[in-house]
Amino acid sequence: MWLFVDSHPYAPSDLHSIGIRRLTGALQFSKLKLNGFKSFVDPTDLVIADGLTGVVGPNGCGKSNLLEALRWVMGETRAKAMRGGGMEDVIFAGTASRPARNFAEVVLTIDNTDRLAPPGFNDQDTLEIVRRITRDAGSAYKANGKDVRAKDVQMLFADASTGAHSPALVRQGQISELINAKPKNRRRVLEEAAGISGLYQRRHEAELKLKGTEANLARVEDVIEQLASQLAQLARQARQAARYRTIGDDLRKAEGLLLYRRWKEADEAQAKTQAELTDRTKLAAQAEGGGTNLDQNPRSGRGEIATPA
Ligand code: ATP
Numbered sequence: 001m002w003l004f005v006d007s008h009p010y011a012p013s014d015l016h017s018i019g020i021r022r023l024t025g026a027l028q029f030s031k032l033k034l035n036g037f038k039s040f041v042d043p044t045d046l047v048i049a050d051g052l053t054g055v056v057g058p059n060g061c062g063k064s065n066l067l068e069a070l071r072w073v074m075g076e077t078r079a080k081a082m083r084g085g086g087m088e089d090v091i092f093a094g095t096a097s098r099p100a101r102n103f104a105e106v107v108l109t110i111d112n113t114d115r116l117a118p119p120g121f122n123d124q125d126t127l128e129i130v131r132r133i134t135r136d137a138g139s140a141y142k143a144n145g146k147d148v149r150a151k152d153v154q155m156l157f158a159d160a161s162t163g164a165h166s167p168a169l170v171r172q173g174q175i176s177e178l179i180n181a182k183p184k185n186r187r188r189v190l191e192e193a194a195g196i197s198g199l200y201q202r203r204h205e206a207e208l209k210l211k212g213t214e215a216n217l218a219r220v221e222d223v224i225e226q227l228a229s230q231l232a233q234l235a236r237q238a239r240q241a242a243r244y245r246t247i248g249d250d251l252r253k254a255e256g257l258l259l260y261r262r263w264k265e266a267d268e269a270q271a272k273t274q275a276e277l278t279d280r281t282k283l284a285a286q287a288e289g290g291g292t293n294l295d296q297n298p299r300s301g302r303g304e305i306a307t308p309a
Pocket of ligand 1 (some may be wrong): 039040057058059060061062063064065066089090091092093094286
């Protein structure tokens with residue numbers, strides 16, 4: 001654990017101070033570099049040496065801004081904790097003699113020779129975390145030159161039992177607040193000292209994931225319900241289609257039989273008519289052949305053609 005205390009109530013009224021204490025067995029912050037952050041318009045290095053580092057200065061010289069820069073580079077997301085209305089308020093806003101800047105950058109250098117950094121960030125002697133905010137573009141983070149997500153940086157510090165919300169960052173008036181704090185808040189200090197803050201952060205993440213999964217599950221159940229009703233409808237339609245096909249087949253067969261029967265009847269009628277025609281043609285031929293004997297018809301006596309029986 002390390003300690004950053006902004007404690008002007010205990011200093012002489014016109015010269016206040018902040019103190020940074022490096023403690024053994026914890027991540028060793030060695031330098032804080034500010035560029036365009038709040039009142040630090042020009043690149044400024046705050047070197048954090050072994051033991052206690054103090055910053056002494058008059059009211060409004062920017063001591064609290066240093067504490068805020070440290071919170072900010074560790075992934076602070078609340079503009080209010082930066083004493084601003086929006087996160088871009090941390091960018092140097094300009095003065096009568098200097099124009100406003102378009103970006104702010106804070107670099108935190110960590111001495112990692114003891115390899116105390118969490119896994120994934122522990123392969124080099126120095127770990128450098130950079131956060132940069134650009135107007136209208138938001139924040140971007142880098143760890144040892146590589147682009148990383150805000151969440152990765154927050155997890156890094158949580159795993160090292162520190163971070164933007166760490167009780168080791170003591171802002172003005174916070175000591176008295178701590179003395180009067182609720183047990184839950186005091187417990188956070190003890191948990192950080194025990195090095196289990198990272199577990200809480202991970203638990204929080206796991207709970208968020210669980211909630212997300214539960215929401216997805218509810219959505220999947222809705223979709224399954226919807227699909228089940230669609231399935232029932234499709235099954236009904238499939239049954240109707242099968243019936244339609246069977247009835248269609250029967251209809252085609254019946255039509256075929258009907259046409260066959262009509263054809264058969266027509267064929268028989270044609271055969272019959274054909275036979276009749278043949279008979280009559282024969283008779284006509286016979287009648288024509290017998291025309292010369294008209295007067296010899298014994299029954300008519302008047303020369304009529306004899307009709308066949
Ligand atoms: P105190 O001892 O009274 O707490 P301090 O040394 O902590 O004072 P800070 O509160 O850190 O001082 O700094 C306040 C100064 O930072 C003010 O002068 C304010 O104008 C300046 N400041 C804050 N935000 C910006 C910004 N975005 N651009 C320019 N200056 C800023």
